[in-house]
Amino acid sequence: MNQPRSSARPGRASEPETAPGGARTPRRVDIAIVGGGLVGASLACALAPLIERAGLSVAVIEAAPLLEGTDAPFQPSFDARASAIAQGSADHFADMGLWQAMAEHAAPIRRIHISERGRFGATRLSGEELGVAALGHVIPNGWMGRVLHRRLAELPIAWHCPARVEEIVPVANGHALTLSDGKRLGVGLTVLADGGRSGLKERLGIESDRHPYDQVALIASVELSRPHGGEAWERFTAEGPIALLPLSGQAMELVWTHPLGAEQRRMALGDGDFLAELQRAFGDRAGRFRRVGSRHAYPLSLVTARETTRPGLAVLGNAAHALHPVAGQGFNLALRGVMDLVTAMQAGRERGEAPGSAGVLADFEARRHADRRNVIRFSDGLVRLFGIDSALLSRARAAGLVGLNLAGPLRRGLARRAMGLER
Ligand SMILES: Cc1cc2nc3c(=O)[nH]c(=O)nc-3n(C[C@H](O)[C@H](O)[C@H](O)COP(=O)(O)OP(=O)(O)OC[C@H]3O[C@@H](n4cnc5c(N)ncnc54)[C@H](O)[C@@H]3O)c2cc1C
Structure with missing residues (x-):
């Protein structure tokens, strides 16, 4: 396997305080995205209009170094899957x-x-x-990662990579973050998109339900x-x-x-x-x-965070919900969360509210609640239905599959939901 290179692009990995566009990182940023994996990088790209037109300052902190110019998997989210x-x-x-x-x-x-x-x-x-x-x-x-990171390189964001967020402390107007390279950021809205494995959620006292x-x-x-x-x-x-x-x-x-x-x-x-x-x-x-x-x-495992918003904080992607891949819904659900967060921020901006304000986060939570609950139930239900080895259930499943084949409208309804065209 190729060795990771930590300075994949000039001005990116090697100079974490300088954005790809050359702008200096502000000590205080409107939004910090913790984790530049599939979900964090998608959020940064979706924020482009607010960054470019409304001047929002955004930092992305990603722990894994980028690998470029090679076909090797270059960071945890962008692996062989x-x-x-x-x-x-x-x-x-x-x-x-x-x-x-x-x-x-x-x-x-x-x-x-x-x-x-x-x-x-x-x-x-x-x-x-x-x-x-x-x-x-x-x-x-890996390809999604390349496309997302290429777009990020065009945006005036502060890209800290490789760097870990080691500490997160709630303060008056958001959170104070301490990075592994010793840098500190004051942040209005911190988005946890760290995949739920860094322990930051736990350090904030956000509990999760875990069902291996x-x-x-x-x-x-x-x-x-x-x-x-x-x-x-x-x-x-x-x-x-x-x-x-x-x-x-x-x-x-x-x-x-x-x-x-x-x-x-x-x-x-x-x-x-x-x-x-x-x-x-x-x-x-x-x-x-x-x-x-x-x-x-x-x-x-099925892991669901008990809280996905707090003042100045939103939890997205696997940090909010890690699902069984049987129905291929995890990232799709997360991406709808990304888009809803951006929509809530845009609506908040029209009301004169900051991205981390109570109004924006309440709007985001209201948009997410039903979709999140329905998809988690759907994926978990499928695992349990097909995981139980009983003759009776097996006949019911077979009848269900045949029935589903005959019941056009029901099947079409399910398919539309699976395609993300309906919630
Ligand atoms: C086998 C399998 C198949 C799947 N197939 C599908 C599918 O077909 N369709 C679908 O929709 N979903 C699928 N999923 C789900 C999908 O992969 C996840 O929803 C998605 O990877 C979640 O991305 P994420 O960015 O939230 O987390 P992650 O992918 O875990 O990324 C988190 C990022 O945060 C970084 N990080 C962690 N801690 C820190 C820190 N302290 N500071 C800075 N950075 C940090 C990590 O380096 C990483 O890059 C599948 C999952 C599995 C396991």
Whole structure:
């Protein structure tokens, strides 16, 4: 693997007090985004109109150094995974002027096939049936990262990277942040987009509900004997769901959920044995598995923060809600949160309110509440429904899948929600 370079661009990683555009970092900033991963970087890009036209000062602090000029994964959020992006999210990227670039490596999902191994039930959703060209798109996380960071380099933001926020203390007009390089920032609105793993939330006394699923997602790219033709597969097996997502070109992204611990043996298998086991578990419906890339494992839990706003503070993305990837909703939900926060700030600005004001944050929370609750319930419900191995439930699931195939309007309603076109 290539070694990280910490000074990927002049004026960026090596000189954290200087923005890519050359502006000096203010000691006091209107907004500080903690974490420049998928969610934090998306927020910074979505704030562009407020930064460029309204003069908001924004700092992004990212712990992991950037890697550039290489295909290696260059930071935790932009790793070897690919994400299923709902049409609604593609629309949001289009609003930010980024969809054209994202689409260079996006594969459209034209059909989704959902089935249960060993059972008759199956349901199919197609874009044609819903009158849309694609049900969604699959984009490598690494590519999304490159597009987002390229845009950030054009904006007059203060980019602190690599630097960690080590301390966060509430003060009269927001928060005081201390960075790992010793710098301090006074911030009106701090957005925690740190993925929930840095302990900052806990230091602020924000509690989270944690439900480990005792499952691990094993991900890899695979090649099959047949062209995928834009078809995505979700196959529920006794061990856990297996998802196959189309990638641009011939490959597909495999997300294979295992009971905790069971993934270790499969991580260690030679490629041939791994492919043979995958074939047995998935069946032949999508073709013969021919090749597999490097494998990565992600332990899965449902983690939800009990508070997502406080005076001068908003919590976004995985820091607010880490979901099971079975329904591919985590980032899509987070991106709607990003857009709602920006909308609330814009509305607040018209009322003369600062981004971290009580009015803006109450508006944001009101916009988010129902969507967040519904998506968390939907994803968690799916994991539990397909995770329980009972003959009765299995028949009910099969009947449900068949029924769903027959019940056009219900299926179309579900699909519209999954595509992020309805809340
Ligand atoms: C296997 C798997 C498959 C998935 N597939 C999909 C999918 O198909 N569709 C979908 O919508 N979602 C999917 N998701 C969910 C999606 O990946 C997450 O929602 C998304 O990565 C969350 O991004 P984030 O920026 O909130 O957090 P992260 O990706 O964790 O990024 C946090 C960033 O903050 C930085 N950071 C941490 N602490 C600090 C600190 N103290 N100071 C400064 N920086 C800090 C980190 O370096 C990192 O860059 C999947 C998840 C998994 C596990």
